[in-house]
Amino acid sequence: MPPGPPGIPILGNIFDVPKNLPWLKFTLWKQKYGPMYSLNMAGQPIIVVNSHKITADLFDRRSNIYSDRPRFIMASEILTGGIFMIFSGYTEVWRKMRRAGHEGFSLRASEQYQPMHIREAGLTVLDIIQRPDAWDDRMRQATASSILTAVYGWPRIGAKDKPIVERINAHVARIGSAVVPGRYLVDIFPAMEHLPTWMAKWKREGLEWHERETEMFEEFNEGVGDRMAKGESPTCFVASLIETEERHGLTKKEAAWLAGIMFAAGSETTSASMMNFVLAMLLFPDTMQKAQAELDAVIGRDRIPTFEDHKDLPYIRALVKEVLRWRPVGPLAIPRRVTEDDWYEGYLIPKGTMIIPNIWGMTHDPEIFPAPETFCPERFLDETGTIDVAPPDTRGMGHVTFGFGKRICVGLEFANQALFINFATVLWAMNISKAADVAGRDVTPDPNEVIDSGVVVGPAPFPCKMTVRFPEAKAVLERELALTT
Ligand code: HEM
Numbered sequence: 001m002p003p004g005p006p007g008i009p010i011l012g013n014i015f016d017v018p019k020n021l022p023w024l025k026f027t028l029w030k031q032k033y034g035p036m037y038s039l040n041m042a043g044q045p046i047i048v049v050n051s052h053k054i055t056a057d058l059f060d061r062r063s064n065i066y067s068d069r070p071r072f073i074m075a076s077e078i079l080t081g082g083i084f085m086i087f088s089g090y091t092e093v094w095r096k097m098r099r100a101g102h103e104g105f106s107l108r109a110s111e112q113y114q115p116m117h118i119r120e121a122g123l124t125v126l127d128i129i130q131r132p133d134a135w136d137d138r139m140r141q142a143t144a145s146s147i148l149t150a151v152y153g154w155p156r157i158g159a160k161d162k163p164i165v166e167r168i169n170a171h172v173a174r175i176g177s178a179v180v181p182g183r184y185l186v187d188i189f190p191a192m193e194h195l196p197t198w199m200a201k202w203k204r205e206g207l208e209w210h211e212r213e214t215e216m217f218e219e220f221n222e223g224v225g226d227r228m229a230k231g232e233s234p235t236c237f238v239a240s241l242i243e244t245e246e247r248h249g250l251t252k253k254e255a256a257w258l259a260g261i262m263f264a265a266g267s268e269t270t271s272a273s274m275m276n277f278v279l280a281m282l283l284f285p286d287t288m289q290k291a292q293a294e295l296d297a298v299i300g301r302d303r304i305p306t307f308e309d310h311k312d313l314p315y316i317r318a319l320v321k322e323v324l325r326w327r328p329v330g331p332l333a334i335p336r337r338v339t340e341d342d343w344y345e346g347y348l349i350p351k352g353t354m355i356i357p358n359i360w361g362m363t364h365d366p367e368i369f370p371a372p373e374t375f376c377p378e379r380f381l382d383e384t385g386t387i388d389v390a391p392p393d394t395r396g397m398g399h400v401t402f403g404f405g406k407r408i409c410v411g412l413e414f415a416n417q418a419l420f421i422n423f424a425t426v427l428w429a430m431n432i433s434k435a436a437d438v439a440g441r442d443v444t445p446d447p448n449e450v451i452d453s454g455v456v457v458g459p460a461p462f463p464c465k466m467t468v469r470f471p472e473a474k475a476v477l478e479r480e481l482a483l484t485t
Helices: 022-033 052-060 073-078 092-105 107-111 114-130 132-152 159-178 190-194 201-229 237-248 252-283 285-298 307-312 314-326 359-363 412-429 473-484
Strands: 036-041 044-049 342-344 347-349 354-357 430-433 450-452 457-459 465-468
Touching: 022 036, 022 044, 022 359, 044 052, 052 342, 052 354, 073 159, 073 190, 073 201, 092 107, 092 237, 092 252, 107 412, 114 132, 114 307, 114 412, 114 430, 114 473, 132 159, 132 201, 132 237, 132 252, 132 412, 132 465, 159 201, 159 252, 201 237, 201 252, 237 252, 252 285, 252 314, 252 412, 252 430, 252 457, 285 314, 285 412, 285 430, 307 412, 314 359, 314 412, 412 430, 412 473
Parallel strands: 044 354
Antiparallel strands: 036 044, 342 347, 430 465, 450 457
């Protein structure tokens, strides 16, 4: 295996990997051991990969043996019955779900949600104009709302929907905490999975949660089915799932979980990226001004941005990529497991090895992204500032924040569209600047203070000041949004 940090007998590197910001340590090790090195976590062999080329060679070009996931017994088998697509192995059920998920969120399919994204972004900015202090709450709610609308065709969620959103969020948090290494002993000692439920409270509770959540997700899908039976045709993922049920061969339970998974995978990731955007605008105000100059030149102040403008807004397109590169919300993605012995560059990667792609290490590689801590959208544009450029082996996207190969993020088109229109609308209408403390001094947030929920990493809460850029912004938003109802 490729060499790596030496570790101690039996337990290996278990004490070398920090719980806090492990991707930074992984990135440091890259300097010492190269772009691919191995770790031993109490007998579990792990390979950490830190380069675009290696991830493309393994996850894209050898995807038939690198698309499996390691076992997450509590999160993926007990709490979610083996059908939680994000963590599930490279199985037949995963394939069915993946096909259906991809069909519902492909580039073409995601276009049908564009009017909803424009509306949601505009209404959110209007809310922020009214209550600037609640900007982060509003942005989080907007993300949740867009995904629930896209998945279930629900109208925009508001304060009255809090209980249902909290219920879904609690489900996401439960799974997030269950994948944290060491949270459940069964993931360290798999033999414990055979304990009878009367002896294992964690297992009993996990299975009960699974039953309750299956009921909840099935009810949501049935709600869409009932609307269709009444002759309505909601534009949403579940409606298309119901129409294509037979072709995809999904059971009622699998279809219900597939829809639920879209929210789990898409809500926190997108809202953490929105927070990172605000943070970047605060810390790098010159980029905000350049983006606003582009918006003024292309859109002016008498209408709001739309998706028609995408082709004419290279700086905003680059801004989306730079937010995802600068602060990838899944800095270590989700690990893989190789299903056969494999040889790569003279090294043996034994069957069963866990492979961790260090996305942070790749998006902060100074040879590809000079001064990687500097927020600089220009890195994704050619010298004319109009043509998008991307380093090799990034699928033309410029970064690998959405993952790789057959398991690349299913919702990446939807997420890119949501981020594009939200960034454009916020910057068209608002200025973002540092808030002042009680003594009147500017508060500069530390971008390395983060909240790590298990899979998604976002910035710790920070204050910021949002003000309207020009007096007519509110009236223009109101007028334009009235036209889109
Ligand atoms: C900024 C937003 C997002 C980021 C950065 C992100 C990132 C990721 C990453 C890194 C993975 C793992 C890929 C791999 O293993 O190679 C993933 C998987 C996934 N994402 Fe996203 N995601 C985002 C938004 C979304 C949205 C909006 C949806 C749904 C509408 C979604 C649905 C999924 C699903 C279902 C998977 C599991 C794919 C599989 O295992 O086959 N994501 N995402």
